[in-house]
Amino acid sequence: MEQRRQRKEYELMESRARELQRAPMGAAILCLLLAGCLFEQVRGDPSFTIDYARDCFLKDGACFRYISGSFHYFRVPSVYWKDRLLKMYMTGLDAIQVYVPWNFHEPQPRMFNFDGDRDLERFLNLTVELGLLVILRPGPYICAEWDMGGLPAWLLNKKAIALRTSDPHYLNAVDSWLSVLLPKIKPRLYCNGGNIISVQVENEYGSFHACDYSYMRHLLNIFRIYLGDDVVLFTTDGNTNVELKCGTLQGLFATVDFGPVDNATKAFELLRRVQPRGPLVNSEYYTGWLDYWGEKHASSPAEQVSRGLQDILNTGASVNMYMFEGGTNFGYWNGADFKNIYKPITTSYDYDAPLTEAGDPTDKLLAIRSVISKFKSVPEGPFPPPTPKYYYGLVSLNKVGALVDLLDIFSEGDPYGTQYPITFEDLKQAFGFVLYRTRLPSDIPFPTPLSSQVSGVHDRAYISVGGRFYGVLERDRISNVNVTGSAGEWLDVLVENMGRINFGADITDFKGLLGNLTLGEDILRDWVVYSLDIDGPIAAGWPYVPDNHIWMNPQLQNRTGPTFYSGTFQIGAVGDTFLKLPKWTKGQVWINGFNIGRYWPARGPQITLYVPSNILSSSQLNRITILELEHAPDWSTVIFLDRPILNGTLSGR
Ligand SMILES: *[C@@H]1O[C@H](CO)[C@@H](O)[C@H](O)[C@H]1NC(C)=O
Ligand SMILES: *[C@@H]1O[C@H](CO)[C@@H](O)[C@H](O)[C@H]1NC(C)=O
Ligand SMILES: *[C@@H]1O[C@H](CO)[C@@H](O)[C@H](O)[C@H]1NC(C)=O
Ligand SMILES: *[C@@H]1O[C@H](CO)[C@@H](O)[C@H](O)[C@H]1NC(C)=O
Ligand SMILES: *[C@@H]1O[C@H](CO)[C@@H](O)[C@H](O)[C@H]1NC(C)=O
Ligand SMILES: *[C@@H]1O[C@H](CO)[C@@H](O)[C@H](O)[C@H]1NC(C)=O
Numbered sequence: 001m002e003q004r005r006q007r008k009e010y011e012l013m014e015s016r017a018r019e020l021q022r023a024p025m026g027a028a029i030l031c032l033l034l035a036g037c038l039f040e041q042v043r044g045d046p047s048f049t050i051d052y053a054r055d056c057f058l059k060d061g062a063c064f065r066y067i068s069g070s071f072h073y074f075r076v077p078s079v080y081w082k083d084r085l086l087k088m089y090m091t092g093l094d095a096i097q098v099y100v101p102w103n104f105h106e107p108q109p110r111m112f113n114f115d116g117d118r119d120l121e122r123f124l125n126l127t128v129e130l131g132l133l134v135i136l137r138p139g140p141y142i143c144a145e146w147d148m149g150g151l152p153a154w155l156l157n158k159k160a161i162a163l164r165t166s167d168p169h170y171l172n173a174v175d176s177w178l179s180v181l182l183p184k185i186k187p188r189l190y191c192n193g194g195n196i197i198s199v200q201v202e203n204e205y206g207s208f209h210a211c212d213y214s215y216m217r218h219l220l221n222i223f224r225i226y227l228g229d230d231v232v233l234f235t236t237d238g239n240t241n242v243e244l245k246c247g248t249l250q251g252l253f254a255t256v257d258f259g260p261v262d263n264a265t266k267a268f269e270l271l272r273r274v275q276p277r278g279p280l281v282n283s284e285y286y287t288g289w290l291d292y293w294g295e296k297h298a299s300s301p302a303e304q305v306s307r308g309l310q311d312i313l314n315t316g317a318s319v320n321m322y323m324f325e326g327g328t329n330f331g332y333w334n335g336a337d338f339k340n341i342y343k344p345i346t347t348s349y350d351y352d353a354p355l356t357e358a359g360d361p362t363d364k365l366l367a368i369r370s371v372i373s374k375f376k377s378v379p380e381g382p383f384p385p386p387t388p389k390y391y392y393g394l395v396s397l398n399k400v401g402a403l404v405d406l407l408d409i410f411s412e413g414d415p416y417g418t419q420y421p422i423t424f425e426d427l428k429q430a431f432g433f434v435l436y437r438t439r440l441p442s443d444i445p446f447p448t449p450l451s452s453q454v455s456g457v458h459d460r461a462y463i464s465v466g467g468r469f470y471g472v473l474e475r476d477r478i479s480n481v482n483v484t485g486s487a488g489e490w491l492d493v494l495v496e497n498m499g500r501i502n503f504g505a506d507i508t509d510f511k512g513l514l515g516n517l518t519l520g521e522d523i524l525r526d527w528v529v530y531s532l533d534i535d536g537p538i539a540a541g542w543p544y545v546p547d548n549h550i551w552m553n554p555q556l557q558n559r560t561g562p563t564f565y566s567g568t569f570q571i572g573a574v575g576d577t578f579l580k581l582p583k584w585t586k587g588q589v590w591i592n593g594f595n596i597g598r599y600w601p602a603r604g605p606q607i608t609l610y611v612p613s614n615i616l617s618s619s620q621l622n623r624i625t626i627l628e629l630e631h632a633p634d635w636s637t638v639i640f641l642d643r644p645i646l647n648g649t650l651s652g653r
Pocket of ligand 5: 558
């Protein structure tokens, strides 16, 4: 009830703010409030430039510094964009900083997608509506802990491509993409009457080994051609000499990134060495950090983050908080890092940010807001309350069948016959799973190791013989598993792409079996390879049957290994919820056809998956479908909770 009242009040206030914005007089007041245009009112043509003499940005002729927060529209369902932006506005932010992931918008060469949750223009319209400025980061490489740092996997169709360099194969694809994206941006630039004040070129290029200045010069040129000479173009790099050396370029304004544990004075001194004058900017002030499967949940104290923010603001610098809301790696979109071993990032991108994964304000947000209020006026009125979260309780699932028995559903056309394994890229499959099968060449009566070459499996392979599950091979971790079987039985190797590396020298990250598999001493040959589209049929409603009518061939009931389960549930009211899978091992979950991501409670630290309300229905049965890759619990039951668990204990597996 209290929540509802607050929400009402707050909606009223919101509509008042919008009216203000429309009125010319109001515009000046709002500008005063929002952007700190303390010296001049908006007059003449809008402009956003750099004053190198006074070391500040000039917004419509007056010195201006921004306080901004990062938000990734591609990690939050579009129905929630406005809610999150409003909360950022209410915190007192002048601006949001946002990446554009190329692979999200060009999934196949020259096939563009700007619909629904990918409607960039609708998102940018909302930022205008809410009176926020925008700092745009269109890449083409973005890192972002996003698959391949935002580069489309199809770039790897050309095996020898040199990503993020002036390799013509790469540049042609980049130019083609930017010729679609940048014209959408041009009318939205501040100098053209829009709200985009600056545009970043590439991202942390100084951290990339190639250090190819002609690539950066090429990008600068392309950005200028499409966006004109009046927009501030900038770079962002880590705060070390070497990063600033390769990341910065004449003609691009340089900024740095660092977190609360770093020394701000020192970081800005380094920036001053490459750029003696101009405003100081931290483009990524870290409010938290990402999580890897199998590692401790990252968190940073609110007090530390807000104190560091205050230090930065005291220097007069502009700052963007990365992240303000992290969101979720739905589907297969998570990236991975490579630090000695391959380290995939969790489904949740909560980031311990000021707004949670589900968009709710935290103590960290309140601490940040109170620091901001020492430097500028923050919007008054009640802060938007958290959205309702629901406990829906237990849902039982039925076993639908083993993946290998459902190939006619998930694989179109004939499988690919090959003597030695081929990759996902050879099959032109970007994400998900590929099945490799071969018949055992001889009887294997005693446990015999099936082994992969070093780093030969990208990234996890689930091994069965004759429908009996034997275990997994895992990139950089597990290179053999013992099997037994009879000559002629199928050896099934289901390979999961766990997300492409998004940072560093290893972003050319092919998927699948990259080398031969050996059984005992013998290299296995004569593979049948199935490219799998699991999401298509599930999005179309598979398995269509009602719960109690799931049919299984009794002969196949004892099969283990990658297996589908499905169940339905009814709810009275629709709200956000969190899915817990007690005693399940690892897999992928779809609700009403929407892929909510990977689960892996056996490894942690993420225990629950965020289920946004917009994919649920209160008028129809909701269907949940799970692909469990290893072992489901006997009771095959899941539970919907009203709060997330992201810091679960690890089994150490
Ligand atoms: C964005 O706003 C403009 C101006 O109001 C409008 O013409 C356009 O249709 C909007 N685009 C989307 C995708 O909402
Ligand atoms: C931060 O760096 C500055 C300049 O390098 C130095 O003078 C100062 O002592 C440092 N502060 C801390 C707390 O290390
Ligand atoms: C595989 O089997 C061999 C015996 O054939 C045994 O020595 C070895 O420990 C087994 N390896 C695993 C990982 O179980
Ligand atoms: C697989 O084994 C065959 C036969 O030894 C060899 O010609 C081929 O190069 C191997 N493939 C890889 C990727 O190592
Ligand atoms: C399945 O397993 C059960 C118990 O282990 C066994 O009794 C039954 O014969 C098996 N069925 C088939 C078809 O293999
Ligand atoms: C996880 O976080 C919750 C909420 O902050 C806390 O109560 C709990 O003790 C934490 N659990 C672990 C294992 O750290």
